[in-house]
Amino acid sequence: MAGEDDQEDRTEEPSLRRLEQAIEKGDIAKSQEVNTWFVLAGGTLALVAVADSSASSLKVMLGGLLAQAGRVSAEPGAVKVYGEYGLWAGLSALAFPLGILMLAGLAGGMVQHKPSLSTQPLAPQLSRISPLSGFKRVFGKEALVQFLKGLLKLGVVGVAIYMAVWPEMARLESFATMDVAMLLQATKAEAVTLMKAVLIIYAAIAGGDYVYQRFTWYNRQRMTKQEVKDEHKETDGNPEIKAKIRQLRAKQARQRMMSKVPTATVVVMNPTHFAVALQYEPGMAAPQCVAKGLDAVALRIRAMAEENDVPVVENPPLARALYKAVELDQDIPVEHYKAVAEVIGYVMRLRRRRY
Structure with missing residues (x-):
């Protein structure tokens, strides 16, 4: 209740200095949904652009090994060599797709705010272990918003998947009779279609969530009347002292005159x-x-x-x-x-x- 009362007292618009201080402390407006959308977009790009080449590279690197599987020595040293070779082949094939996903995740953060480095969020805070604060996090307004947002995402994305897959249901039945090469290509095509539908719908979710997070963050930075007065004193000096200085200067000017x-x-x-x-x-x-x-x-x-x-x-x-x-x-x-x-x-x- 005290936190809610304190928020009700914050009736003044936040100053530029207040917003800058919040960012310096690591308190920024950030939507996880925007990051998720960029990761999904990166995954779709990787699927379209490099999936075939990565699969081909992995096939070439592991083809010979699998063809000679019957001749592989059971000695511990040989098993280790083959295991390292297989691991390196997998990492090499997946390096580029994983790189795209990593860059997409970084881009999702950078489009929302400029890069900032702060250790403040890592500092110990008693509120994090307070039972009352924990209860508010689980059953408070923000938790309810996150729950409703989760339901909305499930519903909207589910509808998007249904609309993308349902027209192809008759074609999906033929997948059982396809050879492996054709099955992989057909599965990739269906996956790309599905991802495009999800991206279009999720873009609206991410945009709406960013607006909400920005609005919530801005309201969280609002100030009380006393905080505004204190900031003016810090930045412009104490008004009473400034008035005294003006009086002294006026008196000195009159004396000179x-x-x-x-x-x-x-x-x-x-x-x-x-x-x-x-x-x-x-x-x-x-x-x-x-x-x-x-x-x-x-x-x-x-x-x-x-x-x-x-x-x-x-x-x-x-x-x-x-x-x-x-x-x-x-x-x-x-x-x-x-x-x-x-x-x-x-x-x-x-x-x-x-x-």
Whole structure:
């Protein structure tokens, strides 16, 4: 029940990292039916392509031995030699068909997932020896699915065999009167027909099972909300720490900005909401923004300007326009040259009068 409750809590889609970790641990979506189909296809290919040549090769290699069977010595050494010769002849004849079957089995796995090597599935797990886990494996949902799938395979494949063999029933009766050579050829032809029918039907079974296994595997990787949060913390960092870092950086940026206010030529303000500190010296292409702020920051800029005898000019429209149009350490836009020049000219005249 605990496992089912835990699965019910997994309401979030698995992340790419979660899927990659599952594959690294050897937990992959794999259908045994796909592997079985490839092995059946490999067996059919071997039967069609190399059965005759393998049989001929075995006949040539063992023909002489069988023809001389009456002259074979009963000595232990001779029996051993003949036995090794017969074994080698059999293996040589079967090597190519067995090679096709092995490659077919490997292909069945590779078409489902990329090759991966993991020792995790071999690690000891207490759940494997738990009576409760064993009961769930035998009587659980997956066991029921496998049982029903087995019945479906037996029924469908049985129907396919019946449909392939029944039209040939009259011909099969003649097999009893055939000589050995003709009987082998006729049996091979019937076997190929039968295998083709099974492959066509089994392809649908294997395809359906792969979709089911993929769906089951994907659902098994689903995450709880807490797992999503934990993964975000691992990959992107703790949000609280990141917020603290952003606050510190913003504070440091404000401190650097405020330190430039005493160097400003003039501060243009809306009385309480906007403040833009501009710096202009002979030789500069245009006045630059060295500080700007809203509300409380604007009031701090004004206070620091007054403490350092930087003129403060109240011009609400210009202050709002400059705040939106210019960034820190940038020249003011061309469209504001005239208005800013009038302000700076006013400040220069005030200074000349003062001194």
